[in-house]
Amino acid sequence: MTATTASALDGAIENLRSWLDAGHRTPQEIRATVYRLGLAWPHFPTGAGGLGLDPVTGVAVTARLSAEFGLPAVPARSVIACGMAAPTLVAHGGGHHHPLLRRIYVDQEIWCQLFSEPSAGSDLANVATTARRDGDRWVVNGAKVWTSLAHEAQWAMLLARTDPDAPKHRGLTYFIVRLDAPGVSVRPLFQITGEAEFNEVLLDDVVIPDSDRLGGVGDGWSVAITTLTSERGALSNVARPGGNAVDRAVRLWHQCEHRNPVDQVRLADLWIRDRLVTATLNRTADDPTGSTGPMHKVLSAELHQDVAEFTAGLLGRGALEYPRGYPMTRPDTSAEAEHDLLYDYLRSRGSSIEGGTSEILRNIIGERILGLEPEPRVDKAVPWRETRRG
Numbered sequence: 217m218t219a220t221t222a223s224a225l226d227g228a229i230e231n232l233r234s235w236l237d238a239g240h241r242t243p244q245e246i247r248a249t250v251y252r253l254g255l256a257w258p259h260f261p262t263g264a265g266g267l268g269l270d271p272v273t274g275v276a277v278t279a280r281l282s283a284e285f286g287l288p289a290v291p292a293r294s295v296i297a298c299g300m301a302a303p304t305l306v307a308h309g310g311g312h313h314h315p316l317l318r319r320i321y322v323d324q325e326i327w328c329q330l331f332s333e334p335s336a337g338s339d340l341a342n343v344a345t346t347a348r349r350d351g352d353r354w355v356v357n358g359a360k361v362w363t364s365l366a367h368e369a370q371w372a373m374l375l376a377r378t379d380p381d382a383p384k385h386r387g388l389t390y391f392i393v394r395l396d397a398p399g400v401s402v403r404p405l406f407q408i409t410g411e412a413e414f415n416e417v418l419l420d421d422v423v424i425p426d427s428d429r430l431g432g433v434g435d436g437w438s439v440a441i442t443t444l445t446s447e448r449g450a451l452s453n454v455a456r457p458g459g460n461a462v463d464r465a466v467r468l469w470h471q472c473e474h475r476n477p478v479d480q481v482r483l484a485d486l487w488i489r490d491r492l493v494t495a496t497l498n499r500t501a502d503d504p505t506g507s508t509g510p511m512h513k514v515l516s517a518e519l520h521q522d523v524a525e526f527t528a529g530l531l532g533r534g535a536l537e538y539p540r541g542y543p544m545t546r547p548d549t550s551a552e553a554e555h556d557l558l559y560d561y562l563r564s565r566g567s568s569i570e571g572g573t574s575e576i577l578r579n580i581i582g583e584r585i586l587g588l589e590p591e592p593r594v595d596k597a598v599p600w601r602e603t604r605r606g
């Protein structure tokens with residue numbers, strides 16, 4: 217950190233301290249001031265909610281602010297906006313997108329991710345939604361699936377095909393789009409939990425101004441990589457067993473009538489894994505390359521599933537009942553909700569799918585981090601239009 221940046225940081229923290237000491241402030245006022253002082257994302261550029269710090273220092277400053285001033289954690293419904301849209305806007309957007317960053321942080325505008333399609337999940341580069349250029353605007357048609365929060369979001373990140381004659385990774389372009397644009401319809405998808413946290417989103421002649429394109433025409437894949445890398449970091453925390461799930465399992469174990477030594481060893485094992493994952497996450501939270509993201513996501517997701525399964529098993533026959541039933545509801549995303557054990561068990565199944573399945577993340581670790589032999593990809597150099605698709 218240069219001397220100028222260090223003094224800008226000290227000044228911003230002192231300003232925040234004296235402003236907070238001066239009287240009662242609402243959460244919205246606090247967020248507005250944190251943003252104005254460049255402390256929202258300290259590693260973002262000045263004027264975009266940051267101070268231009270390097271990422272490692274930025275993470276340390278955020279941790280310090282939360283410990284010293286008790287700044288509230290990002291609510292569940294803002295994880296996509298703060299953890300995925302904001303870094304993508306900063307890396308690939310223009311200055312005219314900076315007001316969106318303020319609205320994400322201060323007004324807590326909600327974003328969603330229009331990437332996956334029925335035939336483009338793990339094979340995301342197979343996206344078939346089209347964007348056709350029409351002067352200084354684009355006309356988009358297609359269907360997206362599993363779009364979390366689309367029913368609450370104001371904005372979406374969108375990956376669309378602009379050149380079907382280019383190989384699949386090279387014919388994609390990245391846009392941002394308002395969810396209230398004419399031609400966007402959002403339908404709930406009923407999940408195993410009884411909730412509809414995600415949706416099908418239909419795009420029917422949706423018009424997007426060219427100024428809402430991020431990156432070059434045909435460069436959508438590299439912009440999407442920024443979003444996906446950020447997503448794995450953001451989801452490592454979300455996928456972790458929430459609310460001290462292992463401690464809850466230990467409490468339940470003490471009340472359980474049918475304890476056996478084999479399960480006792482399993483419980484001890486889960487506790488060890490939980491503490492190790494937490495310690496590793498904390499130790500590598502400032503990894504500026506994001507290369508530890510896939511590792512954290514795999515570890516967190518699989519631990520979440522194992523703890524949820526163990527705990528549900530302690531309920532014995534009770535685990536066969538699902539008292540909340542299946543009236544389709546929308547989840548409460550305003551805060552970290554406390555869920556019952558069976559809900560947690562059912563929801564945990566999605567942890568190893570969302571944000572890239574554990575199989576795909578292991579492939580990424582093998583190929584991109586360890587430099588192992590890549591998977592055979594027969595359609596990589598073929599025009600997308602000529603590839604075989606389901």
Ligand SMILES: Cc1cc2nc3c(=O)[nH]c(=O)nc-3n(C[C@H](O)[C@H](O)[C@H](O)COP(=O)(O)OP(=O)(O)OC[C@H]3O[C@@H](n4cnc5c(N)ncnc54)[C@H](O)[C@@H]3O)c2cc1C
Pocket residue numbers: 328329330331332333334336337338339361362363364365414566567569570571572573574575576579591
């Ligand atoms: C709770 C939840 C929320 C989600 N939210 C969003 C969202 O907001 N926006 C969005 O765009 N998407 C979202 N998704 C979609 C998610 O990204 C996809 O489900 C995921 O990428 C897997 O794609 P798929 O479901 O099509 O499975 P497929 O790609 O069809 O995979 C099926 C199985 O085959 C395996 N497989 C596939 N290819 C390979 C390979 N090359 N090597 C080894 N194994 C392979 C997979 O691991 C998986 O087990 C969400 C999913 C869930 C569960």
